[in-house]
Amino acid sequence: MAAQRARKFTLEAAQSNLTRDGVDQLQDDVAALAVTYPKRPVTEILGQLVQTQDVIFTLLEGRQPPAYTRQLLLLASVTSGLLSKASHDLADPHAALAQSRTAFLCADNADHNGMRAWIRGLQSLIAYWAGRYHESVRYAQQGIQYGARSTTSVWLPVSEARAWAALGNAAEARTAIQRAETAWEQLQPDELDELGGICTFSRPRQLYYAADALAWLPAEAEAAEQYSLDAVAAYQDTAALEWAFGDAAGSAADLAITRITRGELEGAAEALQPVLQLPVEQRINGVISSVRRAHTALTYVPRSATATNLQQQIEVFSHTPVSALPR
Numbered sequence: 001m002a003a004q005r006a007r008k009f010t011l012e013a014a015q016s017n018l019t020r021d022g023v024d025q026l027q028d029d030v031a032a033l034a035v036t037y038p039k040r041p042v043t044e045i046l047g048q049l050v051q052t053q054d055v056i057f058t059l060l061e062g063r064q065p066p067a068y069t070r071q072l073l074l075l076a077s078v079t080s081g082l083l084s085k086a087s088h089d090l091a092d093p094h095a096a097l098a099q100s101r102t103a104f105l106c107a108d109n110a111d112h113n114g115m116r117a118w119i120r121g122l123q124s125l126i127a128y129w130a131g132r133y134h135e136s137v138r139y140a141q142q143g144i145q146y147g148a149r150s151t152t153s154v155w156l157p158v159s160e161a162r163a164w165a166a167l168g169n170a171a172e173a174r175t176a177i178q179r180a181e182t183a184w185e186q187l188q189p190d191e192l193d194e195l196g197g198i199c200t201f202s203r204p205r206q207l208y209y210a211a212d213a214l215a216w217l218p219a220e221a222e223a224a225e226q227y228s229l230d231a232v233a234a235y236q237d238t239a240a241l242e243w244a245f246g247d248a249a250g251s252a253a254d255l256a257i258t259r260i261t262r263g264e265l266e267g268a269a270e271a272l273q274p275v276l277q278l279p280v281e282q283r284i285n286g287v288i289s290s291v292r293r294a295h296t297a298l299t300y301v302p303r304s305a306t307a308t309n310l311q312q313q314i315e316v317f318s319h320t321p322v323s324a325l326p327r
Contacts, residue, residue: 018064023071026056030075035197037082038244041281042089043325049086053079070110074191077106077115078199081122085198089246089284091323093130097123114190117148117156118199124159128166129289136163149188151201154180158206162213170217177210202242204234211254215293221261228255232271245282249275253290260297265306268294272310276317283321292318 029052036045056076064072084099100123107115120143127136140160143152161176192199208231214224231251235243252275259268275291295314298307 018059018068023068026052026075027071030078031195031197033082033197034078034195034199035241037085037198038246041279041322042086042284043281043322046086049079049083053083070112073106073110074112074115077103077110077112077119078192078195080106081119082198084122084126088126088129089286089322091285091288091321093126096126100126112191113146114148114150114152114192117143117146117150117152118192119143120146121152121155121159121201124156124163128159128163129286133163133166136160137167148190149186150190150193151187152192153183153187154206155201155209156180157183158209158213162209162216165213165216168216170219173213173217174220177213180206180210196241198244204231204242205244205247207231207234208247208251208254211251211258212290215254215257215261218261221258225255225258225262228252228258228271231255245278246284246286249278249282249287250290253287253294256294257297260294260301263301265298265301265304265310269306269310272314276313278317280320280325281322283317285321285323288318288321 029048033045033049033052053076056072056079060069060072060076080099080103084096084103087093087096087099100119103122104116104119107119120139124136124139124143127133127139137160140156140163143156144160148156157176158180161173161180164176165173207227211224211227211231214220214227217224228251232248232255235248235251237243252271256268256272256275259265259271272291272294275287278287291314295311295318298311301307
């Protein structure tokens with residue numbers, strides 16, 4: 001409580017007389033939100049996100065020393081990006097894209113190519129889960145054009161890969177997955193990577209995205225299962241810096257989908273059980289969409305008690321997403 005009170009005093013003082021300490025406090029707050037976001041339910045951090053964005057916008061709308069303007073713009077871009085992700089997680093793609101456009105405007109005003117690329121990656125993600133796959137490809141390709149060498153340079157091609165796969169273009173998907181792998185060899189971390197958390201694209205996320213892409217392609221079922229197994233293993237340690245409950249759930253759902261494709265329904269049910277036990281607070285849009293993909297995959301296998309039971313469990317789980325909670 002004392003730390004929160006001290007933080008509040010520093011931020012309120014910054015609004016009338018911005019100092020290096022005030023900017024550093026905002027930097028620390030945004031970094032903490034970026035790290036916390038993938039690990040905690042969005043409902044727990046939404047209030048602080050909104051408050052932090054409001055403080056930064058208020059400072060940008062007033063007078064501040066020019067030396068701090070670019071840093072404030074970057075922090076505004078990150079917080080708007082996180083709020084865009086929050087809207088997406090709450091199944092509101094319209095609000096998500098609106099927030100992302102504000103985030104891109106801030107990145108543009110800061111003239112930061114790495115931030116521009118990161119926002120395009122976020123927009124590609126939003127479009128993908130909204131079923132707008134051509135748009136998802138376009139956003140990813142636009143992001144690549146900024147030439148970022150941060151971990152976003154891995155995120156963009158593997159995001160493109162899963163959108164291509166959803167469109168049934170296996171050749172483009174495999175090529176993009178390989179480009180993502182090659183990007184690791186030319187990596188040059190930037191300010192976003194230093195923030196960590198959701199602002200950094202990790203190896204486990206790369207495995208998950210590759211699994212998510214190949215799970216769309218029945219001919220790639222064996223490779224998809226291996227990527228899924230590797231991703232599930234990578235997310236086993238909940239204390240790891242890279243751990244994210246949404247990506248862990250998505251990896252398990254992809255493993256279930258590949259096993260359904262191979263006719264291994266018992267194995268699919270086993271893979272999906274940890275996901276179906278998630279509390280409502282963690283049933284974000286991507287998780288719900290992933291288990292619904294498994295539900296759809298089950299419609300193409302011969303009818304059995306196992307298939308019917310698993311579909312019924314998915315239907316019960318999907319009936320109460322996090323967006324249904326009062327806010």
